[in-house]
Amino acid sequence: MARLKLYTGIFVVLMALSTTQAVVERTGMVDFDAPGTYWTAFGLILVLSFVKAAFVATYYMHLRWExxxxxxxxxxxxxxxxxxxxxxxxxxx
The missing domain is CATH 1.20.5 (Single alpha-helices involved in coiled-coils or other helix-helix interfaces)
Structure with missing residues (x-):
């Protein structure tokens, strides 16, 4: 039962990070004409993607317990x- 709670919590975190990435893209932060906004959004999405990949590798690929x-x-x-x-x-x- 403890693993189910852990995996549910990780799933919620991953969904929140994915939603944040979609909001960053859809709110117009990725504006090619405004100076600096593209690279700020790119950096933010890159960091969020790295965090999500770390969660997936650690928990869903079971590297934490290997x-x-x-x-x-x-x-x-x-x-x-x-x-x-x-x-x-x-x-x-």
Missing amino acids: PRSVTYLFLGGLFAALALTTAAAYSIL
Whole structure:
């Protein structure tokens, strides 16, 4: 029963963060003409996305209860994927 309460709480947090992201986009914070508002909204959405990904990886992928070596293996794979994505983005230019 404790896990059900935990997962329900995490779900509510994820829904609140997703709603916040949608509100940031829909309220006009993402205005390409106004200086600074685009990058502020972009940064806010990026931070919210990182927090959501951390919650999903920690609780729904059960990395919180796994040995640290599994977590480090996951983070190594994530770093490699980000490095390859960055390299691919620069090779297009």
